[in-house]
Amino acid sequence: MKRLTDELRKKHLKVTPQRLAIYNYLSQTTSHPNVESIYNALKPDYPSISIATVYKNVASLRDAGLISEINVGEDCCRYDAETKFHPHLVCKKCGTVIDCFFDDNDCCLASVKDKIKKDLDFDIENETLYFYGICSKCRE
Amino acid sequence: MKRLTDELRKKHLKVTPQRLAIYNYLSQTTSHPNVESIYNALKPDYPSISIATVYKNVASLRDAGLISEINVGEDCCRYDAETKFHPHLVCKKCGTVIDCFFDDNDCCLASVKDKIKKDLDFDIENETLYFYGICSKCRE
DNA sequence: CTATATGCAAATTGTTTGCATCATA
């Protein structure tokens, strides 16, 4: 929390109750909610919150590098408070997006990234890796 | 061409001039065009073509597994006649999407995919891997 | 002759914008 307000102030972003609530909600869930879900989740505690405010805040938090945006081909984006790279699994049946944390997440792409730099002269800043399929619950 | 018409008929999709033109255009370019670009490229030869027809056709070709959809976080999708898995590089400055064909594209993700199946009990059907950064031209 | 596709315009949906008011720094 302290770290968040410091980061915000460093970027000249004001520490507002709505902004904190959005970040906190993202920190407490693994559901990778979209804007509408965040909005609906916060409405009980923040009855006057506007969906435009949620849109503006996920954009500012993303631009500040404090949250990450997930685009698995739906008609809207999802958001995640975890900004360290990790692959995501997307169930084609139920739509769930599952985090994939392995010890070697960082190095599993190392050789490809190396080739991209050397062979294609491209400077990588970040990457996304999505696996699409059927989750264990849906297979039953 | 023969293969395409066979595949279409097998799926009860009619072989129309517009459908063939869309597929052919995608086969002949590496620019990963979006619907509007495809529409603009075909309009000279097909003056009566509708953008709704392009939308419907990229969807039917994608569902038939004949083209693939690329979603790198823009406000619209791009399309690619190459359906075999390969990573894409996305330049954050000029927006270009570059194909990444390496001999070991298939096996570079093998160990992660293996763990996803064994540890998370998730059946992978396909995947997307996008690298974001700055291309060599934009760095100059 | 039947089933699917086309092309047009209208409708829909996620997202952005303009602006007056409000709160943080």
Next chain:
DNA sequence: TATGATGCAAACAATTTGCATATAG
């Protein structure tokens, strides 16, 4: 008290839909 944020409604842009007509199988 100045700068950035909120909340609302209107605007926007990508995409989908309904439907009459046309064309492939």
